[in-house]
Amino acid sequence: MAGEQLKPVAGLLLFLNFCMYAIVLGIGGWAMNRAIDxxxxxxxxxxxxxxxxxxxxxxxNAATGFFVLFALIAGVVGAASAISGVNNLRFWDEDSMSAAASAGTIAWTLTLLAMGFACKEIDLYVRNVRLRTMEAFIIILSATQFFYIAAIHGAARRRA
Incomplete structure (x- = not known):
C-alpha cells in the first residue's frame, strides 16, 4: 500500500508536534499564572x-495577553489532535485519517491565529525570554502542523 510510506513521517511529526504543544502549554501556563498573581x-x-x-x-507588551491566551487554546487543541493522530497511526484507515486530518486542521488554524499575535508581539519588541521561546515554538508549530496535515492527506490520496 502506497500510503504506508508516509506513516513513519506522520508519526514523527505527530510526536514532535505533541512535545512542542506541551512546551507551549507549560510556558503559557506560567505566563497566565504570573498574570493572575x-x-x-x-x-x-x-x-x-x-x-x-x-x-x-x-x-x-500590549499583544502579550492575546498571544498567551490564543497560544494556550492552540496548545490544548493541538494536544487533543495528537491523541486523534495516535488513533490514526494505530488503524491507518480512511475513517481515522479523516478524523485526524480535521482535528489537525483545526489545531493548525488556531496555531496560525496565535502565530499572528506572536508576530505582532515581535513587532512591538518588549518581551522576556520565555515569551520569545513560546513565540518560536508557535511559529515552528505552524509549519510542522501543516506538514503533518499534508502527510495525512498525501497518504489518503495515494490510497485512492
Missing amino acids: HGFIIGPGLDLPAHFSPIYFPMG
Missing part, C-alpha cells in the same frame, strides 16, 4: 487604572 487588585475604594485591560500581563 501580579495583575490588578480591584477592591472597594480602588479605581481602575487609566488604560485597564482585562487581559493584562506584567511581562511583555
Whole structure:
C-alpha cells in the first residue's frame, strides 16, 4: 500500500508536534499564572487604572495577553489532535485519517491565529525570554502542523 510510506513521517511529526504543544502549554501556563498573581487588585475604594485591560500581563507588551491566551487554546487543541493522530497511526484507515486530518486542521488554524499575535508581539519588541521561546515554538508549530496535515492527506490520496 502506497500510503504506508508516509506513516513513519506522520508519526514523527505527530510526536514532535505533541512535545512542542506541551512546551507551549507549560510556558503559557506560567505566563497566565504570573498574570493572575501580579495583575490588578480591584477592591472597594480602588479605581481602575487609566488604560485597564482585562487581559493584562506584567511581562511583555500590549499583544502579550492575546498571544498567551490564543497560544494556550492552540496548545490544548493541538494536544487533543495528537491523541486523534495516535488513533490514526494505530488503524491507518480512511475513517481515522479523516478524523485526524480535521482535528489537525483545526489545531493548525488556531496555531496560525496565535502565530499572528506572536508576530505582532515581535513587532512591538518588549518581551522576556520565555515569551520569545513560546513565540518560536508557535511559529515552528505552524509549519510542522501543516506538514503533518499534508502527510495525512498525501497518504489518503495515494490510497485512492
